[in-house]
Amino acid sequence: MPVITSIADLKRLHKRRTPKMFYDYAESGSYTEQTFRENTEDFAQIRLNQRIARDMTGRSTKSTMLGQDVAMPVALAPVGMTGMQRADGEIKAARAAEKFGVPYTLSTMSICSIEDVAENVSQPFWFQIYTLTDDDYNKRVLDRARAAGCSALVITVDLQLLGQRHKDLKNGLTAPPKFTPAVLADLATKWRWGIEMLQTKRRFFGNIVGHVESAADPASLASWTAEKFDQSLNWDRIKQLMDMWGGKVILKGILSEEDAEMAAATGADAIVVSNHGGRQLDGALSSIRMLPKIVNAVGDKTEVWLDSGIRSGQDVLKALALGAKGVMIGRAYVYGLGAMGEPGVTKALEVIQKELDTSMALCGKRRIEDLGRDDLLIPNGFFDTYS
Numbered sequence: 561m562p563v564i565t566s567i568a569d570l571k572r573l574h575k576r577r578t579p580k581m582f583y584d585y586a587e588s589g590s591y592t593e594q595t596f597r598e599n600t601e602d603f604a605q606i607r608l609n610q611r612i613a614r615d616m617t618g619r620s621t622k623s624t625m626l627g628q629d630v631a632m633p634v635a636l637a638p639v640g641m642t643g644m645q646r647a648d649g650e651i652k653a654a655r656a657a658e659k660f661g662v663p664y665t666l667s668t669m670s671i672c673s674i675e676d677v678a679e680n681v682s683q684p685f686w687f688q689i690y691t692l693t694d695d696d697y698n699k700r701v702l703d704r705a706r707a708a709g710c711s712a713l714v715i716t717v718d719l720q721l722l723g724q725r726h727k728d729l730k731n732g733l734t735a736p737p738k739f740t741p742a743v744l745a746d747l748a749t750k751w752r753w754g755i756e757m758l759q760t761k762r763r764f765f766g767n768i769v770g771h772v773e774s775a776a777d778p779a780s781l782a783s784w785t786a787e788k789f790d791q792s793l794n795w796d797r798i799k800q801l802m803d804m805w806g807g808k809v810i811l812k813g814i815l816s817e818e819d820a821e822m823a824a825a826t827g828a829d830a831i832v833v834s835n836h837g838g839r840q841l842d843g844a845l846s847s848i849r850m851l852p853k854i855v856n857a858v859g860d861k862t863e864v865w866l867d868s869g870i871r872s873g874q875d876v877l878k879a880l881a882l883g884a885k886g887v888m889i890g891r892a893y894v895y896g897l898g899a900m901g902e903p904g905v906t907k908a909l910e911v912i913q914k915e916l917d918t919s920m921a922l923c924g925k926r927r928i929e930d931l932g933r934d935d936l937l938i939p940n941g942f943f944d945t946y947s
């Protein structure tokens with residue numbers, strides 16, 4: 561068993577153990593991948609302010625997100641096809657999150673269904689919905705989420721059409737994969753993945769197949785999005801979806817102050833400053849660069865969270881110190897899942913929590929709510945480089 565000390569270690573194992581098609585699906589951004597790269601590069605430009613001779617005993621990373629107690633303010637973001645990274649991946653990730661004490665979000669585009677996950681956890685999880693034209697489907701899927709006890713709805717507002725990811729087209733991404741000679745050759749070295757996959761019946765989009773009529777190719781993410789996603793989405797429609805749910809709502813995919821104002825005015829309980837991990841508008845600014853402006857605009861009206869680019873506890877600290885009340889992680893836990901299944905997700909969370917705790921201590925802080933701008937050293941003009 562290799563010694564895992566960082567998210568980068570998990571990423572290396574993920575790459576080695578998971579079919580190329582699915583590793584590439586996770587490890588890509590749209591078009592030139594500029595935004596994908598800058599999400600992590602921009603975090604790296606921010607430095608931490610070392611302080612000494614401050615009592616660092618009795619520390620805690622505990623906090624709340626949407627009023628819910630969390631072991632650290634880090635939720636698992638919705639990630640499509642998690643059950644292709646590893647058999648029953650959504651169930652494994654949800655279990656790891658529950659045991660660790662952080663929220664899990666199930667994607668509409670998951671392999672395990674809402675019911676599959678609900679049967680395997682005991683605490684409520686969150687459900688993510690895309691903005692689709694088909695209200696009949698929307699209503700039914702929200703009824704299912706409610707029946708499964710989901711405690712909040714994440715509405716993803718930055719994907720009315722799919723930002724092209726070149727690798728997915730080149731690899732012919734589908735769930736389950738089509739057994740071309742290239743896929744078979746790749747699988748020859750990914751035997752663990754194959755054996756586990758043969759042992760589960762969950763190999764299709766569990767929230768879609770059998771729940772919708774007339775998806776031309778329900779195995780293809782790209783064709784489903786092209787057919788069903790609502791390109792006419794506006795704020796009235798977002799409000800309609802929020803009302804259709806009637807419970808707590810998180811709007812994910814906000815990257816401008818004006819949109820944040822609209823989200824707060826529409827009644828979102830939380831917003832996620834996000835560029836979808838660099839998978840949608842290539843050329844958009846990194847989330848961390850946009851965060852302070854958005855916190856300034858709406859931080860007193862709604863909870864502001866951030867995702868896109870978090871690969872360490874230091875990154876979490878930076879986002880919190882810039883005013884985020886919490887963060888979501890996508891790839892960081894997917895690497896863990898692809899590397900080692902449920903224990904890998906736990907390992908990813910442990911790594912991040914340890915890094916967060918140690919970095920807080922060395923900044924002279926003991927509690928999440930004490931983190932602030934004084935913990936950071938930021939290049940001059942960093943937030944005003946682009947206007």
Ligand SMILES: Cc1cc2nc3c(=O)[nH]c(=O)nc-3n(C[C@H](O)[C@H](O)[C@H](O)COP(=O)(O)O)c2cc1C
Pocket residue numbers: 585586587599637638639640641667668669688716812834835836837838839867868869870888889890891892
């Ligand atoms: C492989 C993959 C699949 C994703 N699928 C979804 C999805 O189904 N729904 C959604 O709202 N966001 C989806 N996202 C975006 C994540 O929720 C999140 O915004 C993003 O991963 C954050 O960036 P990070 O991976 O750098 O942490 C996906 C991201 C990845 C990497």
